[in-house]
């Protein structure tokens with residue numbers, strides 16, 4: 001069979017230290033901020049029923065109104081240090097920040113377009129202030145960049161005519177120049193989070209996306225780029241024509257979480273999630289249900305238990321402050337993470353049979369498995385069934401390491417942990433110190 005020229009160039013996970021750091025984050029923050037934040041999903045008292053950062057595409061939004069709105073972008077209360085401190089308190093280990101969303105407005109003073117923060121009343125280099133403030137707090141920074149750019153006249157949804165192709169060649173060069181300036185101006189950046197790559201114009205540019213990704217990684221060694229960037233020469237995205245994931249991790253879990261480990265196909269992956277049901281930019285009215293802190297902690301545990309990272313989105317207001325609901329969630333989640341982050345940071349899929357009480361995570365390179373308990377059964381007996389050839393040596397509450405919990409053996413490979421009678425109002429963590437032994441696994445038997 002023909003060899004794919006512009007498909008994946010690596011099978012399996014990246015094994016370098018930058019990717020190992022990414023793999024261990026556990027919890028991240030997404031921030032969507034821009035001109036769309038001025039509208040908050042509303043115009044003249046009417047609410048757009050799509051995602052607020054898409055309001056430019058609303059039929060009731062006159063383009064002139066949106067495209068001149070940047071002249072009102074003047075976030076009087078913006079303080080990147082405050083943002084970074086809130087994130088630090090929440091316990092996130094990385095942040096993904098919108099440099100340019102689909103509307104094309106640049107939150108850094110790009111040299112390649114006038115549609116930037118430099119020509120708004122806010123003269124600050126927002127991207128620089130965010131990158132510097134978060135880096136100072138010890139939080140790694142990743143930059144969100146939308147390829148699709150509604151403001152640039154050379155953007156094309158498809159390449160049907162010669163004129164389309166000539167214009168899109170200019171657009172591809174513009175894109176390369178903007179990405180180059182982002183990496184050169186903000187060298188602390190650890191990775192790029194691409195979006196807006198689903199249209200035919202990009203799917204027809206597989207070779208270009210391959211060359212551009214390799215160029216970016218040469219410019220910035222160790223750079224991490226997810227699977228949503230590339231197309232192969234047949235227009236396949238995420239997974240190439242031979243079934244191999246392109247990019248350094250699977251970037252398809254947007255507002256959804258894998259159910260089982262089989263769903264992640266052995267890849268690294270992140271899940272990006274909104275607090276309201278939908279909508280990433282600031283929305284004046286949150287419609288429907290928005291997630292409680294316990295729901296967010298459970299999603300975090302679920303993602304880490306399946307080998308991924310959970311990234312929660314915040315949509316700052318036009319003045320640069322956060323909604324009270326978002327501040328509250330960051331505070332409450334942070335209180336839990338302060339006590340329990342051992343079960344989230346530098347943890348991976350344990351490979352034990354899932355039980356109803358919650359999620360297992362395994363500390364990377366250590367014989368420690370954590371039980372993150374969300375559902376205490378009326379019996380207070382938590383069933384534990386280690387993977388083959390693994391024994392539980394000791395069990396204790398993360399918050400009470402001195403008090404060993406008793407394991408009641410059920411049969412040769414499962415036990416009950418009897419919980420002390422107490423009121424369990426918060427999710428909590430049990431530590432299982434493990435050792436090899438017990439039933440030999442099939443491969444062990446085969447070796448002897």
Ligand SMILES: Cc1ccc([C@@H]2N[C@@H](C)[C@@H](O)[C@H]2O)cc1
Nearest residue numbers: 032051053054195196254272280
């Ligand atoms: C159909 C669709 C396209 C793009 C999106 C963007 N991806 C998220 C990360 C947000 O940036 C959202 O605007 C959402 C839905």
